[in-house]
Amino acid sequence: MALLTLPFQIVVGLAVVALLPALERWGWGFWFSLNSVRINTITAIVVSFVVVIVTQRRLLRHPGVQILAYVVPTVTSAFLFAIAVLFFSREGYSRQVLFSGYLLTLGWCFVGYFVGIRYRRIKLAIVPVGNAGVLLDNNTSASEIRELTKPDLQGVRYDGIVADLRSNELTPEWERFLAECTLNHIPVYHVKQISESVTGRVQIEHLAENEIGSLLPSMAYSIFKRICDFFAVLLTFPITLPIMALTAIAVKLDSPGPVLFIQNRVGQGNKTYKIYKFRSMCLDSEKDGARLAQSEDIRVTKVGKFIRKTRLDELPQFFNVIKGEMSLIGPRPEQRAFVEKFEDEIPFYIYRHVVKPGITGWAQVVQGYASDADDTRIKIQHDFYYIKNFSLWLDILIVFKTLKTIFTGFGAK
Template identity: 60%
Template sequence: MVVAILFFTREEYTRQVLFVSFLMSLGWFYLAFFLGRRYRRMKLGVVPVGRVGELEPTPDIELRSLTHPDLGGVRYDGVVADLHAEELSPEWERFLARCTLHHIPVYHVRQIQESMSGRVRIEHLTENEYGSLLPSLSYQGVKRFIDLVAALLLLPLLAPIMLATAIAIRLDSPGPALFIQRRMGFRAVPFRVYKFRSMYMDQKGLGFTAGDDDPRITRVGRFIRKYRLDELPQLFNVIKGEMSFIGPRPESMELSDWYERDVPFFSYRHVVRPGISGWAQVEQGYAAEVDGMTTKLQYDFYYIKHFSLWLDILIAFKTLKTIVTGYGSR
């Protein structure tokens, strides 16, 4: 608005002052936003019928059960109700209508569950909810362009680190520096994923990492797994279009066939390109592959449902935090 006013009124200004003013304003608003998030809890009124008992408060959200169809003069950020509950009486329905008329947001319990947990429950998907999981085709194209450009820019910068990692792996244990494995990819098309080898060549396992003290992991392997250096060769998968920087982690063919039989809706996670990092990785950390796959899939469905640039940016920042702290590595 300031730029438009200066432009149309032809007032004199300097670009330096305008740019510095913009940065100061941006810094001030971000500071206010983060301070508000830190010291203020969202307060939600809960209509005590149906499945609202499954909700649990979090450090950022306070849940207050309403005893009767009235807010009692308390200022709420929104009202939560199970809009499909048979016990929802006409009095409560009129109360929810009044809230909407007074611009107080009314949320369905499942919507709040997803927002608080970062997961989409897949046990009872309706036909409408299944349709809402279709990712944006236009953003898929934009994302592919961003992935390609970013991978081409990062490759020469990360090449020295990749070379040093490969040398360390060869010196630490016998075998090749790269580990190549067939995995299930975009639209259920198999592809070969590239990783730095982090395990001994002469030891067999279950097809997934068994725990923190898995004896198959080498000394160098433990380090590169902790700081995600073993994932760097997947830049070539991104350039080839087989993977993205952000998306559900690709599973091996054996595990994919296993999950197809035992985990409902598993194949739907292939509707987007698999990623080097993903929502499940930054929120859940490493999952014990079989036991944690249903929860992992709920995180993947949340990512697909909210497939957007802003969620990818959030995951990118959380991934940087994961790399620095080593959280969730195995």
């Protein structure tokens, strides 16, 4: 377990990824003549490495994360950002040392994963009363969940105990057992808390007053995110605008009708705004009224199938982001007709409008598009998980998952 601690990863890791390349390039005693090039290079490696380690540890807190899949993206993104800062600030640096630091960071992360994989599987004990047993159906490779038969751990070491703390079936014997576990520094969790971490969904049938508070997103991060959205869109325009132009030509040549599909959607604060998309369906596809997209929907054109699968149809929403009506990441906006329908069928549905809608979101990368009320109920639970865990780290995870979605076409209809 010690191999996975943050101090070990930072201290020993930095000695490997920053010190070794410097020694190889500049020799022993290089620290006695630290010029600007050496300082800039070592600083870039140190900062990038720390960002990588902290980011990966944060990503692991969310369900369904196989950190092995994110080693290359996180390491590459951190070092590219460091290079961009050095390049635009016109600061000198050693490409050889920086590249060696990049390769060693990749190696350190891969070795750390395979060395520590035996310690990463969490072992939880379930108290068999109330709703705690539902976790047995959601058991994943990242955790080992065992059901207790009596108030005794029988000498087995567990990372935590899970119980339905609100159940009337919790007997005095079980309550005493849970108190003893706490006294022995074994964490005791409420089933709902663990269920959210395993499924990536927040149950919304009943919300206590303290849970409403926990679903209030950070205002400071909302402002920071708005700034990041604005500049991210502007910086990517040299790439996205030519792609938009080619997509517009393909849509126009494929079928009659306008290039853009403009429709009223419900945004933050339950306010209506106009969303922009490339048209992926035939003309007058909703002449008989609004309805959710289905798998193999006959209304979708040939080009429409491709741009929906690759999410190219969403690119015009960058202008919605510039206008402040949307964010790059957030719950997907729905039509007013669907909103009014789901408000009657799904408890607390309207609360998803507490944040800006997004071009991509947690529900999209985990579940895909919803095609009926039952799918939408699950989708809302994913949206509530996003709102409750509203943070930079979850947004970074969604970005990585979105890139995977673009290449695999997951969830397209």
